[in-house]
Amino acid sequence: MLAYTIRRFLQMFIVLFGLSVLIFVMLKMTPGDPAVIMAGLGATPETIQAIREKLGLDRPLPEQYWRLISGLFNGQIRAVTYHTSVWGIIFERLPATVELGIFALIIALLVSIPAGLLSAIYRNSPLDYGVTTVALLGISTPVFWTALMLMLILGVVFRVLPISGRGETIGVWSFVTWDGFRHLIIPSLALSSVLMAMNARLTRASMLEVMRQEYIKTARAKGLREWVVIVKHAFRNAMAPVLTNVGLQISTIFAGAVLTETTTAWPGMGRLMVEAINRRDEAVVLGLALFLAATAQVGYLIVDLMYAWIDPRITYD
Amino acid sequence: MRKIGLLLLAVGVLGLLSLGQEPRYGGTLVIGSSQTFKDLDPRICNDVYSMYVINAVFDELLSLDPDTLKPAPYVAKSWEISEDGAEITFYLHEGIKFHNGEPLTAEDVAFTFNWIADPANASPNQTEFEWLQEVVVIDDYTVKFITKPDWAPYAPALLGENYAIVPKDTVLEMGDEEFNLNPVGSGPFKFVEWKRGDHITVVRNEDYWLTKPYLEKIIFRPIPNLATMMLELETGGIDIADNVPAQDAKRFMENPDLGVVVQQIPSLSYFYLGFNMSKPPGNDIRFRKAVYMSFDTTAAVDAVFQNLTGLRAYGAVPPALWANDREFLKTIALSEDDEQAKALFDELKAEGVIPPGYKAVIYCPPDPRRVQISTVVATNLIENGIDAEVQPLEWGPYLDLLYRSEEKPEGEYDMYVIGWSGSPDPNAFLYYLFTSENATVGTANNFSFYMNERVDTLIKYAGTTLDPDIREPLYVAAQRIIFKDIVHIPLYHYIETRGVRTRVHDYRVSPTAAMDIVSPFNNVWVEEG
Numbered sequence: 082m083l084a085y086t087i088r089r090f091l092q093m094f095i096v097l098f099g100l101s102v103l104i105f106v107m108l109k110m111t112p113g114d115p116a117v118i119m120a121g122l123g124a125t126p127e128t129i130q131a132i133r134e135k136l137g138l139d140r141p142l143p144e145q146y147w148r149l150i151s152g153l154f155n156g157q158i159r160a161v162t163y164h165t166s167v168w169g170i171i172f173e174r175l176p177a178t179v180e181l182g183i184f185a186l187i188i189a190l191l192v193s194i195p196a197g198l199l200s201a202i203y204r205n206s207p208l209d210y211g212v213t214t215v216a217l218l219g220i221s222t223p224v225f226w227t228a229l230m231l232m233l234i235l236g237v238v239f240r241v242l243p244i245s246g247r248g249e250t251i252g253v254w255s256f257v258t259w260d261g262f263r264h265l266i267i268p269s270l271a272l273s274s275v276l277m278a279m280n281a282r283l284t285r286a287s288m289l290e291v292m293r294q295e296y297i298k299t300a301r302a303k304g305l306r307e308w309v310v311i312v313k314h315a316f317r318n319a320m321a322p323v324l325t326n327v328g329l330q331i332s333t334i335f336a337g338a339v340l341t342e343t344t345t346a347w348p349g350m351g352r353l354m355v356e357a358i359n360r361r362d363e364a365v366v367l368g369l370a371l372f373l374a375a376t377a378q379v380g381y382l383i384v385d386l387m388y389a390w391i392d393p394r395i396t397y398d
Numbered sequence: 399m400r401k402i403g404l405l406l407l408a409v410g411v412l413g414l415l416s417l418g419q420e421p422r423y424g425g426t427l428v429i430g431s432s433q434t435f436k437d438l439d440p441r442i443c444n445d446v447y448s449m450y451v452i453n454a455v456f457d458e459l460l461s462l463d464p465d466t467l468k469p470a471p472y473v474a475k476s477w478e479i480s481e482d483g484a485e486i487t488f489y490l491h492e493g494i495k496f497h498n499g500e501p502l503t504a505e506d507v508a509f510t511f512n513w514i515a516d517p518a519n520a521s522p523n524q525t526e527f528e529w530l531q532e533v534v535v536i537d538d539y540t541v542k543f544i545t546k547p548d549w550a551p552y553a554p555a556l557l558g559e560n561y562a563i564v565p566k567d568t569v570l571e572m573g574d575e576e577f578n579l580n581p582v583g584s585g586p587f588k589f590v591e592w593k594r595g596d597h598i599t600v601v602r603n604e605d606y607w608l609t610k611p612y613l614e615k616i617i618f619r620p621i622p623n624l625a626t627m628m629l630e631l632e633t634g635g636i637d638i639a640d641n642v643p644a645q646d647a648k649r650f651m652e653n654p655d656l657g658v659v660v661q662q663i664p665s666l667s668y669f670y671l672g673f674n675m676s677k678p679p680g681n682d683i684r685f686r687k688a689v690y691m692s693f694d695t696t697a698a699v700d701a702v703f704q705n706l707t708g709l710r711a712y713g714a715v716p717p718a719l720w721a722n723d724r725e726f727l728k729t730i731a732l733s734e735d736d737e738q739a740k741a742l743f744d745e746l747k748a749e750g751v752i753p754p755g756y757k758a759v760i761y762c763p764p765d766p767r768r769v770q771i772s773t774v775v776a777t778n779l780i781e782n783g784i785d786a787e788v789q790p791l792e793w794g795p796y797l798d799l800l801y802r803s804e805e806k807p808e809g810e811y812d813m814y815v816i817g818w819s820g821s822p823d824p825n826a827f828l829y830y831l832f833t834s835e836n837a838t839v840g841t842a843n844n845f846s847f848y849m850n851e852r853v854d855t856l857i858k859y860a861g862t863t864l865d866p867d868i869r870e871p872l873y874v875a876a877q878r879i880i881f882k883d884i885v886h887i888p889l890y891h892y893i894e895t896r897g898v899r900t901r902v903h904d905y906r907v908s909p910t911a912a913m914d915i916v917s918p919f920n921n922v923w924v925e926e927g
Contacts, residue, residue: 111794112791112792112794112795112798113792113793113794113795113796113797113798114794114797114798115794117794117797117798117801117841118793118794118797119522120520120522121444121522124522124524124525124841125517125524125525125528125841126840126841127517127524128517128520128521128522128524128525129841131517131518131519131520132520135520162436163594164437164574164575164578164579165575165579170594173594174594174595177595177596225623229625229626232626232629233629236629236633237629237632237633240633243635244626244629244630244633244635245621245626245629245630245635246596246597246619246621246635247593247596250593343622343623344623344625344626345623345626346596346619346620346621346622346623346626348593348594348595348596349595352434352595352622353595356434356595360436361794
């Protein structure tokens with residue numbers, strides 16, 4: 082297991098290196114000189130050149146790449162348009178996205194697993210049709226639209242929740258204050274809609290698959306009560322693919338956060354990414370992309386390791 | 399003019415409505431900004447959104463009279479201009495203190511402006527001060543601005559610009575980056591915190607030298623999604639929205655129960671369709687004329703702005719400014735005449751000015767309104783026998799295209815749609831967009847490469863004096879030549895549109911897009927609740 086984990090970590094570094102080169106090339110291929118954009122309309126060639134020199138944009142590409150990467154690793158590189166260190170700005174925005182992601186995931190799991198379970202148990206019933214239809218809607222509705230609808234219903238029509246922003250915080254967390262918690266509900270619900278739908282469909286499919294297995298018949302033949310068969314025998318085994326999906330959803334959460342955060346004015350990393358791209362702040366874009374990729378990789382690794390814990394038949398050499 | 403009159407009337411009615419109530423001290427004002435804040439150091443800030451906060455925290459050397467759009471005293475209580483226009487001496491108010499107790503003196507003014515003008519500091523505002531040679535301290539409360547010899551005529555430009563003053567010693571002690579994140583000004587509000595991406599809070603400066611601000615606190619919130627901002631405005635989550643789309647403006651106007659008043663004023667902006675005059679077919683006036691006659695400009699502008707947030711333009715100088723010559727320029731604007739347009743296009747095709755297989759590409763930034771207008775133009779060109787398409791580009795590639803390269807100085811575009819916002823002086827529009835000095839490859843703003851010696855002389859000569867009686871006819875004459883030459887097809891002046899909750903009083907939308915909460919001309923207050 083240890084050797085496997087080390088190997089995976091090494092693989093992760095290779096992936097991150099490849100990714101960093103790819104993103105750097107993409108940044109350089111994106112039309113538009115960052116110095117011109119930062120200088121704004123009407124800037125003199127001298128000003129643009131001064132910005133170029135200040136940011137090292139006049140240096141050869143390999144040197145620029147090395148400057149960015151080494152700067153990210155030793156923490157020396159600055160987020161030029163934020164006037165702080167790259168990691169400073171990323172970690173400043175991280176708690177908002179973590180909070181949003183975790184709440185969205187909790188809501189998604191709390192709703193989707195029972196829904197998927199019931200849907201599988203009462204297969205082809207109106208309940209099943211209801212769950213699958215809602216899940217389909219959840220998958221196909223864009224997050225920003227869901228967010229807007231939630232704002233309209235909960236914020237404007239019923240006026241029970243604040244519409245946007247993060248509200249009051251203690252330290253870096255908003256869920257610890259009542260005002261902050263209320264601000265968290267709409268973005269979390271919006272972001273959870275996609276996760277919820279995916280997980281409900283997967284739980285249903287996985288449960289149906291497991292319920293067809295021979296050992297379920299055996300359990301029933303032994304005279305066990307139906308809920309014991311479902312919860313103790315079927316449910317645990319059906320959870321493996323759902324768990325994998327939850328791990329894979331780390332990247333879905335980050336992707337969804339870009340739209341959710343922009344729509345609900347939530348000051349997280351998704352919005353930071355959009356801002357940094359618009360400002361052509363190369364160090365922030367690269368740092369953020371590598372951070373998100375590394376987080377997703379670690380998430381996948383944890384899921385793989387948890388497999389072995391859930392299913393003792395799985396081992397890693 | 400009728401529309402402008404109505405807008406001014408609306409602002410006047412608002413003023414009258416608030417007459418019956420007594421201002422009160424206290425309360426929090428929440429301002430929604432459609433973009434995120436970038437910089438709080440006025441020396442490097444070049445976006446209007448961050449300026450909302452800067453206006454509250456800092457004081458400017460001069461203010462702008464909202465009625466006349468002429469410079470008025472602020473930190474400078476008076477000023478003198480030398481006869482040759484090469485020197486301006488400002489006399490400052492005494493007793494102004496920064497929020498940390500440091501007195502505001504001529505040293506701070508000189509430091510602020512010399513820093514911006516020094517190219518080594520790479521301030522995005524440096525361009526505005528290219529004419530400045532040096533700011534010299536005469537005594538504690540007197541400061542002199544000296545222009546470069548060949549830029550002397552442009553000294554008056556300073557009077558149109560508003561730049562806030564930073565405390566020299568504090569900046570040197572804190573360092574530029576730290577000061578940008580924790581600004582210390584001398585303005586009506588003190589900076590408290592900047593939760594990036596979420597809000598900025600400022601509180602009343604109890605010792606403000608000009609007047610005691612009514613408001614206790616202001617919270618500035620960036621809300622990039624306009625639909626969200628409108629919901630916040632409707633429910634009272636914010637008190638002022640800096641941008642209201644036409645359909646929402648209409649909704650608020652038709653439903654006074656929503657408690658939102660829409661305040662509008664034509665801004666100091668000019669949006670136009672430009673031609674590349676350095677190569678065919680844009681260098682042939684018949685082509686420019688035919689494009690102009692291919693579509694109904696007024697109908698296109700009215701359709702896009704629903705007669706609410708955009709005013710048809712006839713010239714470059716916005717109607718809020720003097721020397722706009724709007725009534726005359728209206729008479730030389732071309733109307734849609736498809737037959738004549740087709741005839742001209744046929745003539746140009748026959749002569750080879752329009753080559754076989756020619757496709758007119760209209761470039762524009764990714765702003766939906768400009769894309770829509772460009773689409774109207776392209777559709778009408780197709781109807782008149784010219785293959786055409788619209789190419790919206792992100793700002794980066796768009797500027798790369800317009801600035802051109804040394805390798806391709808004639809540029810790779812024929813038509814483009816862009817806008818220009820300037821300070822409240824006609825020179826800010828005419829000099830940058832139409833003189834030969836600005837038709838250089840690299841970064842200049844005369845993207846049409848229009849070069850006309852008479853126009854150059856008129857605009858340059860107009861800059862040699864401060865006497866509007868001399869300047870106005872010169873600018874008028876220059877514009878008449880420019881628009882007879884159809885260098886641009888003037889499209890619209892954006893109407894600055896803000897949504898304001900009815901509990902807010904003494905707020906007035908500014909044509910410069912500034913967010914004046916406390917100034918020599920107003921002091922915003924809010925009703926309880």
